[in-house]
Amino acid sequence: MSSQALIDRVIAGDAMAVARAISKVEDGSADASTLMKEVFPRTGRSLVIGITGAPGAGKSTLVDKLAGFYRKQGDRVGIIAVDPSSPFSGGAILGDRIRMQTLSLDKSVFIRSMATRGNLGGLARGTVDAVAILDAAGYQKILVETVGVGQDEVEIVKTADVCVVVLVPGMGDDVQTMKAGIMEIGDIFVINKADREGVLRTEKELQALLSLAVREDEWQSPIIKTVATENQGIADLAEAIEQRRASQLIPAASSERRQAIARWRILELLREQLLAEALHGDGAHEKLEKLAAEVAAKQRDPYSAVEELLKASVVSRQ
Amino acid sequence: MSSQALIDRVIAGDAMAVARAISKVEDGSADASTLMKEVFPRTGRSLVIGITGAPGAGKSTLVDKLAGFYRKQGDRVGIIAVDPSSPFSGGAILGDRIRMQTLSLDKSVFIRSMATRGNLGGLARGTVDAVAILDAAGYQKILVETVGVGQDEVEIVKTADVCVVVLVPGMGDDVQTMKAGIMEIGDIFVINKADREGVLRTEKELQALLSLAVREDEWQSPIIKTVATENQGIADLAEAIEQRRASQLIPAASSERRQAIARWRILELLREQLLAEALHGDGAHEKLEKLAAEVAAKQRDPYSAVEELLKASVVSRQ
Numbered sequence A, B: 001m002s003s004q005a006l007i008d009r010v011i012a013g014d015a016m017a018v019a020r021a022i023s024k025v026e027d028g029s030a031d032a033s034t035l036m037k038e039v040f041p042r043t044g045r046s047l048v049i050g051i052t053g054a055p056g057a058g059k060s061t062l063v064d065k066l067a068g069f070y071r072k073q074g075d076r077v078g079i080i081a082v083d084p085s086s087p088f089s090g091g092a093i094l095g096d097r098i099r100m101q102t103l104s105l106d107k108s109v110f111i112r113s114m115a116t117r118g119n120l121g122g123l124a125r126g127t128v129d130a131v132a133i134l135d136a137a138g139y140q141k142i143l144v145e146t147v148g149v150g151q152d153e154v155e156i157v158k159t160a161d162v163c164v165v166v167l168v169p170g171m172g173d174d175v176q177t178m179k180a181g182i183m184e185i186g187d188i189f190v191i192n193k194a195d196r197e198g199v200l201r202t203e204k205e206l207q208a209l210l211s212l213a214v215r216e217d218e219w220q221s222p223i224i225k226t227v228a229t230e231n232q233g234i235a236d237l238a239e240a241i242e243q244r245r246a247s248q249l250i251p252a253a254s255s256e257r258r259q260a261i262a263r264w265r266i267l268e269l270l271r272e273q274l275l276a277e278a279l280h281g282d283g284a285h286e287k288l289e290k291l292a293a294e295v296a297a298k299q300r301d302p303y304s305a306v307e308e309l310l311k312a313s314v315v316s317r318q
Helices: A003-011 A015-027 A032-042 A059-072 A098-102 A123-136 A151-158 A172-177 A180-185 A199-212 A234-248 A251-278 A284-296 A302-317 B003-011 B015-027 B032-042 B059-072 B098-102 B123-136 B151-158 B172-177 B180-185 B199-212 B234-248 B251-278 B284-296 B302-317
Strands: A047-053 A077-083 A109-115 A141-147 A162-167 A188-191 A223-225 B047-053 B077-083 B109-115 B141-147 B162-167 B188-191 B223-225
Touching (some): A003 A015, A003 A123, A015 A123, A032 A123, A032 B302, A059 A077, A059 A141, A123 A141, A123 A151, A123 A251, A151 A251, A162 A234, A188 A234, A199 A223, A251 B284, A251 B302, A284 A302, A284 B251, A302 B032, B003 B015, B015 B032, B015 B123, B047 B059, B047 B151, B047 B234, B059 B077, B059 B141, B059 B234, B077 B123, B123 B141, B123 B151, B123 B251, B141 B151, B151 B251, B188 B199, B188 B234
Parallel strands (some): A077 A141, A188 A223, B047 B141, B047 B162, B077 B109
C-alpha cells in the first residue's frame, strides 16, 4: 500500500490502517515522517485522557469500564497501554487483559500496547504519535494508560488533555510519599477499590495534600471514588473529565501548556533522529559494540567512547 | 579549585569534593567529561545495590536501615535517591526524610538526591556517573533508590550489581500485574511491612511467579521478609545481597550484562551530547521556542520542526 493510500485510509477511520500506521511510527520507518506530517494537521478533535498510577491500582479495569461508558454514548474509543519494560531484553509482556475479552470484539474500540524496543528509545515519542494517528482517524476518546510514576510515564501522561491519577485505599501515610510531579499532573484523582478499608483516610490525606498544592490554572482537582470491577463511580469520573475539558476551552488557560508539550515533542524527536543519524554510517553499530566491550572491560571510559563515535559520525557525514 | 585538584580530593574520599563533582556531572558542565575520564578507571571496587518498588513500599526506610547495618560493619556508604519528577516544571521535592535526621550526622554516609532538570534529560546518565564518583571515592556500599517502575528507573537499577525489588503485602492478585521487566531485574525480592496482613499470600504469589521465570544466569531470586521500621530482616537482606554478589564473581556469568550496561551508558551519553551540540549554535534556543509555538498553534508539525532544527544545526557546524 502506498504512503498516500495508507494516510487516506487512516483518515477514513480504517482500524487496520491505523494499526499499520502506528507500527510504522513505532518502528521509526522511513515514511513515518511523511505520514505524521499528513496526520498532524488533522488532529485536535479527540479528547485524550491519560490514566496513571502505581501497579495494582486497578488502572486497566478502570480504563476498560470508562471505555465501555464512552461506547454506550456512541463514541469510538482508542486505548493505548504503555508498557515500558527492560531496555536490555527489549521485550515486554502484557498479561492477558480482561479487556481483550470484553472490548476486543467491538470494532469501535481500538486497543494497542506500546512497548520499548531496545536501547534506541522513542517510547514516549511513539506514544504521542499513536495518539495523533487515532485522533486523525476520528476516535472521539483516546485513553492512554501508563504504569508507574517514572519520568517517561509522567511525560506521556502530561501530553493528554486530562490527566487522571489512580490511587487505592490503604496506602496509609504513604500518600505523602507520592511524588510532587504526580500531584502536579493530576487533574482528577481516583480512589479505586473504594469498597476497601481505609478509603476515608486516604481521601482525607489526599485532600490535605491537594489543599497545599497551588495550580497556576486554578483548577481544583476533584477526588472520585470508584469500584471499577463493579462499574461504580465510572459515570462520576466521566463527568469530572468533561468538567475539566470544559475548563480548558478558555484558550489562554492552556497555551503555555500546549507550548511546553510541543517543545517536549520536538526535543524527543530531535534526540531520536540525531541518534539515528549518528549510528547510520557503515560499521557504526560494530563500532558501538566494540566500544561497549572496551568500556565493559574497563579499557576505556564511556566519555571517550562517545568522542570516538562522534568523530566517526562527523567523518561519515562529510 | 582546579579540575585536577577536585579529582585528587574525590579520590582521597573527601565528601565535599564528591558533592561538587556530582553537581558538575549533573549539570553537564564543561569539565564533567575530563572528570569522568579520570574517575572511570578507579571504579569497580564498590558494591552497588539498586533498590526499587512502588511508592509506599517503604524503600526509604529500608535503605536507611541497610545503610545503618553497613555502617556498623565499618563500611562507608553512599546513598543516591533518584527522584524523577515533572519534566515541565523541572523541579523536584523530596520530603523531609527520616534518614536526613538519623544518618546525615554520620560523616561516613553520603546522601544525595538526583532529580530531572527540565527537558534535556540526563537523569539516568547523571545517576550512573554519581555512582562512579562515589565508587572512585572509596565508598564500599552504594545504595541507589528509585521510585516506580518506569523505563528510566529500570535502566538505572539494572546498572547496579545487585537489584532489590521491594513489595508490600496486600497487593493481592495484583502481584500478577507486576511488569515482566521488574520480575526480570529483581535479584532479590523483599516483602516489606511483613507484619501486615496478607504477607503469606503475597509470598506465595511471588514464589509462583518466580518459579515461572527462567533466568539465564540460573540465579534463584530469594524472597526476604522485612519490617524495616523495626529493623527486622535487615541482616537477612544483607546476607542475600552478599550471596548474590558472590555468585557474580565468576567472570563469565556477568560479561554479557556488563557489555549491555556499557552500551546503554554510551548511548545515553551520546544522545545527550548530540542534543547539546544541535542546540549549541547562536539562536538555537530561540529557534526551538519559535518552532514549539508554531507546533502548539498547529501551524506546523513536530517532524518538520525537527527538520528545521537539524538544518540549522548542520549549517552552524560548518
